[in-house]
Each structure stands twice: as structure tokens, then as C-alpha cells.
Amino acid sequence: MILVGQYDSPVTRRVAIALHHYGIPFTRDTRSIFGDAAAVGKISPLTRIPALVLDDGEVLIDSAAILDHLDEQADDAALIPASGPARRLVLQMTALAQGTLEKVAAVVYERHFHSPEHRSTDWLDRCLGQARAGLDELTRRLATPYACGATLTHADVMITTLVWYMQDRMDEVLSPTAHASLITLAEHCEILPVFRATALSDFEKMPRS
Incomplete structure (x- = not known):
């Protein structure tokens, strides 16, 4: 298998963590959607990451579909129960974290691609508010010792990669007090071997504005 994407993408990183956790061998294609967009587009038609190239050549896109x-x-x-309320809980916590990430990323890209005078303050304020609401709700629903209870799940992976991305890119709505439990969970997960295996290399960073 070949995982296409760089680890500065939380959703690429979440797939890599699952691959390591499951003990599934893979190699990496770390070409950038910024610097190598044409090449990535030949693999993933939307020029989005992650993509997973299976051993028979089939290409899977979208992190949720890949993880399925x-x-x-x-x-x-599997990092998710097979059925029932426990499965729905993991899916909902993961969806909350991924939806929050989408709002954070919208802010990051608005600031990256638009100069200050061309940015939409209404759009930024809306996305920041949605990101804050997502973090608040994740904190309210968070269990212990892991996000959904006793064991590591996809929800923990998504929350951890979200927290890392926010701390690296846009942390103004990530409160060290109001969201302390999320940060503590992420810190705990980041020291686990499968998370450490997906640490960023220096070249795997979105260009700064």
C-alpha cells in the first residue's frame, strides 16, 4: 500500500496512525498538493489527500472511506466498535472533531491565500465561532481515560490530530483552561508509539504565508 499525503494534514496523519496501529505495512508518497499538485491530481482526481493506493492499484480517497x-x-x-450505541458514539465524536477541523482549516486557508485586505471578516468570525463551539461540545462529551471510554478509538486519533493542527496553525480558540481535557488527551496520545511513528519531517509543512 502507498499512503499519499504529508503528515501536516491531520486527516492523512489519522490514516497513518490507523495503519501503524493495525500493523499494516505501507510506503509513502509525500508529494505536496501545493508543490506537486499535478502529480497528486493524477492519483486523486480532486487533488486532495489522503489517498491510499492498494496493492492491486485501486485508489481509495477520503480519510473516512479509507478507514472504513x-x-x-x-x-x-478495529478502532471502532462493530455496531450499536458504542459505534455511534465513536462516529459522533469523530465527526465533531473532523467538523471542527474543517472550520479551523477554513480559517487557516483564508488567511494563507488572501491578504488581510481581501479576507472576509464575517466568514472568519463564523468559522472561528463554529470551531469554538465544536471544541466546547467535544469537551462536554469527553469521557476518560479515552474520548469514548476505556479504549483508544478513531475519536482519540481525530481529536489528537486536531489539537496538534490547532497548536501548530491556529490556536486562538483552543483554550488551555476551557479545553484542558482535550489538550491532556492529545498529549497522552502523542507519546504512544503509533502516534510517534507519524511525527512530521521538516519538509512536511504547509508553506507559511
Whole structure:
């Protein structure tokens, strides 16, 4: 398998963490959607990452769809229960974290691609408010010792990669007091071997404005 994407993308990183957790061998294609957009576009038609090239050449896109495939291979070791309320809980916590990430990323890209005089303050304020609301709700729903209870799940992976991205890119709505439990969870997860295996290399960073 070949994982296409750089680890500065939280959703690429979440797929890599699952691959390591499941013990599935893979290699990496670290070409950038900024510097190598044409090449990435030949693999992923939307020029989005992550993409996972399977051993038979089939290409999977979208992190949730990729993880669905990987979870099938993992069977009982999957980072999500097979059915019922426990599965819905993991899906909802993961969706909250991913939806929050989308709002954070919208702010990051607005600031990256538009000079200050061309930025929409209404749009930025809306996205920042939505990101804050997402963090608040994640904090309210958070269990212990992991996001959904006793074991590591996809929700923990998504929350951890979200917190990392915010601390690296846009942390003004991530409160060290109001969201302390999310930060503590992320710090705990980041020291686990499968998370450490996906640490960024120096070249894997979105260009700064």
C-alpha cells in the first residue's frame, strides 16, 4: 500500500496512525498538493489527500472511506466498535472533531491565500465561532481515560490530530483552561508509539504565508 499525503494534514496523519496501529505495512508518497499538485491530481482526481493506493492499484480517497476499508481488515482490532450505541458514539465524536477541523482549516486557508485586505471578516468570525463551539461540545462529551471510554478509538486519533493542527496553525480558540481535557488527551496520545511513528519531517509543512 502507498499512503499519499504529508503528515501536516491531520486527516492523512489519522490514516497513518490507523495503519501503524493495525500493523499494516505501507510506503509513502509525500508529494505536496501545493508543490506537486499535478502529480497528486493524477492519483486523486480532486487533488486532495489522503489517498491510499492498494496493492492491486485501486485508489481509495477520503480519510473516512479509507478507514472504513482498513477497519474491515482489522476485524476485532478495529478502532471502532462493530455496531450499536458504542459505534455511534465513536462516529459522533469523530465527526465533531473532523467538523471542527474543517472550520479551523477554513480559517487557516483564508488567511494563507488572501491578504488581510481581501479576507472576509464575517466568514472568519463564523468559522472561528463554529470551531469554538465544536471544541466546547467535544469537551462536554469527553469521557476518560479515552474520548469514548476505556479504549483508544478513531475519536482519540481525530481529536489528537486536531489539537496538534490547532497548536501548530491556529490556536486562538483552543483554550488551555476551557479545553484542558482535550489538550491532556492529545498529549497522552502523542507519546504512544503509533502516534510517534507519524511525527512530521521538516519538509512536511504547509508553506507559511
